[in-house]
Amino acid sequence: MTMLPQLVDSHCHLDFPDFEGEVDDLIARARAAGVTRMVTICTRIGSLPKVRAIAEAHEGVFYTFGVHPMSVADEAPVTVDQLVALSQAPKFVGIGETGLDYHYSFDSAEVQRNSLRIHIRAAQETGLPLVIHARRADKEMEQILSEGMKEAPFSCVMHCFSSGARLARAALEMGFYLSMSGIATFPKSQDLRDIFSATPLDRILVETDSPYLAPVPFRGRRNEPAHVAHTARVGAGLFGLTEAEFAAATSANFDRLFPRAAAATQAA
Known part of the structure; x- marks a missing residue:
């Protein structure tokens, strides 16, 4: 029997209503597809008990917490001390997702920037990686992340990377990782594929961002962690690797960026 490549879905949202009542089956399908680990991302403080319970109930499932930039105007401000305590x-295993979204939420830009800086300080204090959401805010994102790195180092993944080449270069120069989502499989995403193919292999992760952004051939339908294998297949092609080689490389990258998850995996 041929072993499937062992993959990690580094960013999904298992608590979202799209998956209500299906989480066990969802995780079982992921494992059947070779996805042995996943990180479910909490974006609102009120969702944290549910997200934590999902992670604690399933081996190989981890979680992060941060206030999503599209939610900061509606959420009570989170503090560095709160994030450190929750961690x-x-x-x-990580701080976020946080960041800047000027496509949908430009009216809250100042609040987003303040929130991002708080999350950066929490990542610096805890040593846990930052999970960044960036949309139509490349210049300010580069500036704020660079300012943070000058104050104190931190690790970071640019989740669902779909920004420009300049932000990609800046992130890589700071030692960050770029995460490949289903967007990289879309026919019109050649510019994005070019950015990934120019990225060092040891700085790439894969994710679904499920229930969003299903890769080809599921585009337009609900996404789920099992589908990360289709994105990884495209990634392997960009680097001229077998699917198993690409899966091994991105899994090793995940372990470096998320050491707490790696340690738990080794101890299991």
Whole structure:
């Protein structure tokens, strides 16, 4: 029997209503597709108990917490101390997602910037990686991340990377990772594929961002962690690798960026 490549879905949202009542089956389908680990991302403080419970109930499932930039105007401000305290939970592996979204939420730009800086400080204090959402805000994103790095180092993944080549270069120069989502499989995404193919292999992760952004051939339908294999197949092609080689490389990258998840995996 041929072993499937062992993949990690580094960013999904298992608590979202799209998956209500299906989480166990969803995780089982992911494992059947070779997705042995996943990180479910919490974007609102009110969702944290549910997200944490999902992670604690399933081996190989980890979680992060941050206030999403599209939610900051509606959420009570989170503090560095709150984030640091929440990060003590064993399966809590990262800070975010946080960032800037000027496509949908430009009216809250100042609040977003303040929130991003708070999350950066929490990543610096905890040593946990930052999970960044960036949309139509490349210049300010580069500026704020660069300012943070000058104050104190931190690790970071540019989740669902779909920004321009300049932000990609800046992120890589700061030692960050770029995460490849289903967008990279879309026919009109050649510019994005070019950015990924020019990125060092040891700086790439893969994700679904499910329930959003299903890769080809599921585009337009609900996404789920099992589908990360289709994005990884495209990634392997960009680097001239077998699917197993690409899966091994991105899994090793995940372990470097998320050491708490790596340690838990080794201990299991």
